[in-house]
Amino acid sequence: MDQVVIAGAGPVGLWLAAELRLGGIPVTVLESRLSRNPHSKALGMQPRTIEVLAMRGLDGLFTAEARRIPNGHFGMLDTRLDFRALDTDFPYQLVIPQARTEELLEERAAGLGATIRRGHQVTSVEDTGSAVVVHASGPDGPYSLEAAYVVGCDGVHSTVRQSVGIDFPGTAANAWGWLADVTLDAPPAVQGYNRSTADGAVLVAPLPDGRHRVVGMSPSDLRASRPDDLTMDEVRAKIIAATGTDFGAHSPVWLSRFGNAANLAAEYRRGRVFLAGDAAHRHMPAGGVGMNVGIQDAMNLGWKLAAVLNGSAPASLLDTYHAERHPVGVELLESTQAQTALICSFTPDGLQLRSLMSRQIAQSPEFSRQLAEQISGLSVRYPASEPLAGTRAPNLKFRDGTTLFERLTPGRPVRIDHSELAEDWAGVRSALIRPDGYVASPTMSMPDH
Structure with a gap:
């Protein structure tokens, strides 16, 4: 059995x-x-998830029909995170x-x-x-x-x-976001748009079918009890309060609320x-x-x-x-x-915190990259005592023209020798890559293949 x-x-x-x-x-x-x-x-499908798909030869199914956005956000801050600086073959998120x-x-x-x-x-x-x-x-x-x-x-x-x-x-939840999948007659000019003021926070993302998803939170949403069902009139009012326009929003196909319970x-x-x-x-x-x-x-x-x-x-x-x-x-x-704390920062002090954080992202490439790696899933490292063990292996290129992700497609471990690699990889002489794309620890009992 x-x-x-x-x-x-x-x-x-x-x-x-x-x-x-x-x-x-x-x-x-x-x-x-x-x-x-x-x-x-x-x-949103983040870069590491696209890598997971690529390790099984499925990335093309998704990249062929999804929208690509080369950035992400942290707490809906005004300065977005640039994924183009990430060490991956997929420096973007997919909208699907x-x-x-x-x-x-x-x-x-x-x-x-x-x-x-x-x-x-x-x-x-x-x-x-x-x-x-x-x-x-x-x-x-x-x-x-x-x-x-x-x-x-x-x-x-x-x-x-x-x-x-x-x-x-x-x-328990003490704040409630809202979501609306709608048609926008006058959408924002940028694909990844978000804005926060004392009157609310709004994020707009394009959907593959031509509609847009509008997500937000308002000061009135900071409450323990769940608000009543969302209406389109309420959505328009909240968008206008935060941005000054409703972007011509109409014809909702889905209106919903979500809480911050953790x-x-x-x-x-x-x-x-x-x-x-x-x-x-x-x-x-x-x-x-x-x-x-x-x-x-x-x-x-x-x-x-x-x-x-x-x-x-x-x-x-x-x-x-x-x-x-x-x-x-x-x-x-x-x-x-x-x-969530940043998104809910509608007070003068909170807005100053948001301004400071946005400026740090804009002025500190290293800080921005660290946040981008976290959001993208590329920063995950599993506990191990050896320096390289537990780390994510990039899509290494081999002298025979194949890549690591291609070799991982069958879902079995892949042993790497430096003589096979087309270029140096962190001075590695040899390594065993797990089926999920992380470097195996010498102490981990790996499958026999």
Whole structure:
């Protein structure tokens, strides 16, 4: 019995399913929704996530149809972060609706043989020690599945997390952002536009279909209780208050609110149960990083589960999932909560703080680059005692014309010798690159291939 059951067919669950199938592991994905949500919470695909796609030969599917924006923002500050200075083949973020991302990833997972059941709700899970029993309800009624491992990719209200009693400590919402996918007759001239004043903060991003997403927050949104449902009249008033114009906004296809509640799972693994994505971390969507961190959770976990179930790595390898990804979650909440504080800075003192931070980004290239690396996901380093171990490997070029990402496409480790490289890489003589693109520590038990 080597099956893995995944709760949730969002981007995180689907990427994990594809990674497990790449390793030859039977996988069943249970998704409560009968059809994909047409409204896309996530829009931005950051540079490291594009690298993840490239390591499996999928980057072209996304870059071919998504908008490219060569910068990002930190806390909606006036000075944006220039991604063109980043050490990556993808110095930009992609704007692509989450619904389309899910569609492409579902095609990938299903094409590799994953079983995806829509309209199937996980109701509870039970870790028996030797297996996990998944209780679910589908169109034909309740049933149970047995799996070697279960992964909860089922969002902030994760049934999987609650079933096994993993704590989700954090803070409640005391500020509420708003979101509107609309048509703009007179959109801003720049692709990445944001403005903040004492009367509110507004960010405008182009959507691939010609519409725009307008996101913002106003002083009246700083409250513990959730405001009433958002209306188009309220959206126009908030945009005008912050910018002096409503950009000709009309014809909304989605109006929504979101809070700044922040939670982090105390454990990413308990026995045979794992958490990834929003089931493990909840935060204000500042900087557009949430889905990206979730996909990278899945990238970290997928090859490890496959290697253990294939018998090519010891079960102890699974302990490294929490050890490596939980600190990333800690940094994620630190960053998004700091950005929330900046976004909510409508007082004179707060506006001075924003002005100071914007000037520092503009005048200090190193500070700007560090923030850009954090937002882009390129700065992640896993704990290791050796200097290079745990660091992200760039897309190295080899003398035979291939690249590292091309060699990683099968999802197996790649050993590098300096004599193969087309140019020097940090003085490295040899290294073993993990299937997720990080340098393996000599102490990590890697799969036998």
